[in-house]
Amino acid sequence: MYVTIPSEQLSNAQHIRPAHKRTASITKVFKAGSNLYYEGDKVERLYQVQSGVLRLTRILEDGRRQVISFGFPGDIVGFPCNGRYHTDCDVLTDARLQAYHLSSLEGENGDPELHKELLQAALREISAMQDHFMMLGRKSAIEKVASFLCVLTERMSAESGSRNQALLPMSRSDIADFLGLTTETVSRTLSLLRNSGIIAINNVHTVVILQPHVLFGLSQGHGMDQQSLARAC
Amino acid sequence: MYVTIPSEQLSNAQHIRPAHKRTASITKVFKAGSNLYYEGDKVERLYQVQSGVLRLTRILEDGRRQVISFGFPGDIVGFPCNGRYHTDCDVLTDARLQAYHLSSLEGENGDPELHKELLQAALREISAMQDHFMMLGRKSAIEKVASFLCVLTERMSAESGSRNQALLPMSRSDIADFLGLTTETVSRTLSLLRNSGIIAINNVHTVVILQPHVLFGLSQGHGMDQQSLARAC
DNA sequence: CGATTACTTGAGACCAATCAAAAGACGTGG
DNA sequence: CCACGTCTTTTGATTGGTCTCAAGTAATCG
Numbered sequence: 146m147y148v149t150i151p152s153e154q155l156s157n158a159q160h161i162r163p164a165h166k167r168t169a170s171i172t173k174v175f176k177a178g179s180n181l182y183y184e185g186d187k188v189e190r191l192y193q194v195q196s197g198v199l200r201l202t203r204i205l206e207d208g209r210r211q212v213i214s215f216g217f218p219g220d221i222v223g224f225p226c227n228g229r230y231h232t233d234c235d236v237l238t239d240a241r242l243q244a245y246h247l248s249s250l251e252g253e254n255g256d257p258e259l260h261k262e263l264l265q266a267a268l269r270e271i272s273a274m275q276d277h278f279m280m281l282g283r284k285s286a287i288e289k290v291a292s293f294l295c296v297l298t299e300r301m302s303a304e305s306g307s308r309n310q311a312l313l314p315m316s317r318s319d320i321a322d323f324l325g326l327t328t329e330t331v332s333r334t335l336s337l338l339r340n341s342g343i344i345a346i347n348n349v350h351t352v353v354i355l356q357p358h359v360l361f362g363l364s365q366g367h368g369m370d371q372q373s374l375a376r377a378c
Numbered sequence: 379m380y381v382t383i384p385s386e387q388l389s390n391a392q393h394i395r396p397a398h399k400r401t402a403s404i405t406k407v408f409k410a411g412s413n414l415y416y417e418g419d420k421v422e423r424l425y426q427v428q429s430g431v432l433r434l435t436r437i438l439e440d441g442r443r444q445v446i447s448f449g450f451p452g453d454i455v456g457f458p459c460n461g462r463y464h465t466d467c468d469v470l471t472d473a474r475l476q477a478y479h480l481s482s483l484e485g486e487n488g489d490p491e492l493h494k495e496l497l498q499a500a501l502r503e504i505s506a507m508q509d510h511f512m513m514l515g516r517k518s519a520i521e522k523v524a525s526f527l528c529v530l531t532e533r534m535s536a537e538s539g540s541r542n543q544a545l546l547p548m549s550r551s552d553i554a555d556f557l558g559l560t561t562e563t564v565s566r567t568l569s570l571l572r573n574s575g576i577i578a579i580n581n582v583h584t585v586v587i588l589q590p591h592v593l594f595g596l597s598q599g600h601g602m603d604q605q606s607l608a609r610a611c
Numbered sequence: 612c613g614a615t616t617a618c619t620t621g622a623g624a625c626c627a628a629t630c631a632a633a634a635g636a637c638g639t640g641g
Numbered sequence: 642c643c644a645c646g647t648c649t650t651t652t653g654a655t656t657g658g659t660c661t662c663a664a665g666t667a668a669t670c671g
Contacts, residue, residue: 150438203512205383207599211512226505257490264493267500272459274507279436279444281514282558286627317650325515330627332651349636349650366440519659550618560660565619582618582668 146215146300147277148292148324151365170243181223181234181242188225190244191263194218197240198314201232202322212323214277215315217300221266237314281325284366289324290334291364294344298354309354338363379448379533380510381525381557384598403476414456414467414475421458423477424496427451430473431547434465435555445556447510448548450533454499470547514558517599522557523567524597527577531587542587571596 172195175181181192184203192199199216213232216222222234225247249256250263280292297311313320318328326334335352338344343360345353354360405428408414414425417436425432432449446465449455455467458480482489513525530544546553551561559567568585571577576593578586587593 203508205512205516205599209512209516209599211515213508213511224501224504226501231505231508260493260497264497264500267497267504268457268459270504271457271500271507272464274504274511275436275446275464278446278507278510278514279438279442281511282444282555283438283442322515327628328650329629329652333627336651366438366442561618562620562661563659566659569619 146217146220146296147273148280148289148296149273149276150279151361170245170249173242173244175236175240175242177236177238177240179236181236182230183233184229184231186230188223188228188230188247190246191221191223191225191250192216192242192244193221195241195243197242198237199240200235200237200315200319202235203232210322211325212315212319215323221263221270224267224270237319286324286326286330286334287337287363288366289326290320290331290338291360293320293324294338294352294354295361295364298357309357311352311354313350313352379450379453379529380506381513381522381529382506382509383512384594403478406475406477408469408473408475410469410471410473412469414469415463416466417462417464419463421456421461421463421480423479424454424456424458425449425475425477426454428474428476430475431470432473433468433470433548433552435468436465443555444558445548445552448556454496454503457500457503470552519557519559519563519567520570520596521599522559523553523564523571524593526553526557527571527585527587528594528597531590542590544585544587546583546585 173192175197177197181199182188194216196218199220199222201213201216201222202210203213204210214220214222215237216234223230245259250259280289284292294311297313298309301310301312302308315323317331320326321328321331324331335344335346338360339346343354343356343363345355347353406425408430410430414432415421427449429451432453432455434446434449434455435443436446437443447453447455448470449467456463478492482492513522517525527544530546531542534543534545535541548556550564553559554561554564557564568577568579571593572579574592576587576589576596578588580586
């Protein structure tokens with residue numbers, strides 16, 4: 146999952162495609178806190194998330210960390226490069242994953258249909274990452290957090306049913322490392338949104354979107370104008 | 379071209395693979411300043427850069443711009459998503475491009491060999507973009523500029539021969555929008571590097587790397603320590 | 612050569628980072 | 642179930658890096 150601009154959100158729906166009923170794939174179950182793979186591991190499987198949430202991270206020698214993306218239902222994780230994973234992948238909440246052996250994706254015995262779908266998935270991934278560039282490079286803290294909440298609500302509404310609630314299975318520092326901020330700034334920004342009446346924080350991992358339009362406006366860089374504030378108060 | 383971490387720089391070399399001598403591809407020539415395609419255009423061709431430099435950009439409604447990447451020799455540009463380009467692509471310096479019709483890449487009449495290479499290229503692209511996330515989200519201005527110069531030197535040394543010279547065909551604001559900075563900060567940072575004796579600026583578009591190791595150290599977040607400064611002065 | 616654009620440099624403001632501490636959540640064992 | 646220690650989150654005070662606004666200088670192009 147990346148933070149994408151709204152015009153692209155429709156294509157997110159296509160991330161969620163029916164899981165294959167092929168012999169090549171096996172459903173596996175992973176517990177929260179477990180690890181799928183580490184950076185540098187040889188790639189033997191690709192995974193499509195059926196349920197649960199994953200976290201993909203890279204770490205520099207000096208300890209700085211970047212959360213590359215979160216793996217939400219429908220997302221595919223484990224794209225290889227030169228046969229190796231290039232992120233760590235950890236499980237945030239108990240997850241069911243569809244695992245595809247790499248052997249079924251390449252070589253002579255590869256399933257051409259699967260191969261094609263993998264390419265399509267990779268191309269969607271590239272598009273989503275490009276949007277994310279814009280977010281990391283050009284958006285302010287409040288725009289980042291608002292965007293994040295919008296995407297999260299969008300992605301999870303299909304699952305949880307409720308359209309105005311966002312579940313945050315990840316920690317504040319995960320969010321910070323995803324958005325290119327610090328935990329303090331993420332926390333402060335959430336508090337600001339709460340004090341403005343735009344969101345409510347039921348508990349640390351549950352945010353209710355009280356004013357979706359205002360939140361969306363903020364995510365697009367529209368400051369809180371008169372009518373927005375009027376509605377918010 | 380993305381700003382990648384050093385361990386991945388080797389894989390960059392693989393970007394430069396021999397151009398295909400297939401009927402599916404045609405070499406085309408483009409003049410500096412011309413446009414290859416705009417965001418939203420229907421994708422009919424993919425391009426591999428043989429010579430010259432391209433610029434891929436996205437723009438928000440409010441005018442904020444992000445340079446997604448620069449297309450250097452060996453790079454492939456024009457990855458489709460839902461059949462559309464999702465960046466603008468402009469030509470910075472006269473370029474020769476290998477053009478592949480999309481029809482030769484997909485469908486029944488697609489060349490499976492080409493298809494496979496496209497997937498590999500897409501996977502490399504994803505890996506490089508992940509590195510770039512780290513740069514956009516977690517690096518300081520000086521680290522960004524130093525990293526940029528390092529990658530540029532690396533990528534261009536194969537072409538221009540000289541290993542310690544970087545040609546900057548793009549404007550300062552292109553660099554800024556690529557690194558998530560302002561033109562002023564880019565300019566200031568280059569001046570700082572020049573005043574420290576780490577680089578020389580022959581002209582606006584030509585930078586000579588005087589102290590490659592120091593520059594590399596800076597790109598990795600190592601401040602200028604004693605011996606670095608000693609060498610620099 | 613003049614006009615326009617691009618780049619550099621400076622001064623000040625502001626946003627987010629840092630440092631620090633308190634409040635809250637969580638798990639563990641008594 | 643509560644007490645305790647630990648970790649996470651929140652909030653505060655301050656610093657600092659980058660942006661903004663503004664002016665000057667250099668490059669480019671007709």
